[in-house]
Amino acid sequence: MIEIGIKTIGFFIAVFSFSMLINSPKKYLIWAGISGAAAGFIYMICMEAGWNAVISSFWSALAAGLISHIFARALKAPVTIFLIGGILPTVPGNGIYQIMNYVLQNDRSMASFYLTQTLEIAGAIALAIFLMDTLFKVVRKGEWKQDSLRYIQKEERKEEEKW
Numbered sequence: 001m002i003e004i005g006i007k008t009i010g011f012f013i014a015v016f017s018f019s020m021l022i023n024s025p026k027k028y029l030i031w032a033g034i035s036g037a038a039a040g041f042i043y044m045i046c047m048e049a050g051w052n053a054v055i056s057s058f059w060s061a062l063a064a065g066l067i068s069h070i071f072a073r074a075l076k077a078p079v080t081i082f083l084i085g086g087i088l089p090t091v092p093g094n095g096i097y098q099i100m101n102y103v104l105q106n107d108r109s110m111a112s113f114y115l116t117q118t119l120e121i122a123g124a125i126a127l128a129i130f131l132m133d134t135l136f137k138v139v140r141k142g143e144w145k146q147d148s149l150r151y152i153q154k155e156e157r158k159e160e161e162k163w
Helices: 002-021 026-048 053-075 079-090 093-104 108-162
Strands: none
Touching: 002 026, 002 079, 026 053, 026 079, 053 079, 053 108, 079 108, 093 108
């Protein structure tokens, strides 16, 4: 458990530093670091539970999306400031390295294995971000319901005008 705590602190420092590197506003650096540390923590817990990297990446990115949206609403900032740092611990950089390593060694079977796994992880991250964004758009103040009802009423009026 101490190892997970140390790695979580490492995730915080890495995301904090990366956020500085991409010129995030200074007042949001700590929050971006917290987002990345939480996502990295979720990823490590899932891996310790015996889940594979794809499922662990999905839950980690889902947590990063949730935390990013909460921070964005609370701090009145764009979601991407926190989301980019949040998914950073989940991005399959090692998989991309392994693909190139095995391609250069001319080991096609291992290269294709890592390519498949890397694409699955990237898809899981994208799906998690999409789900969280959609959830927040649907839930946000009931705006989705109101807009959809207006659309239905507008279509009904068009149908009545045709007759």
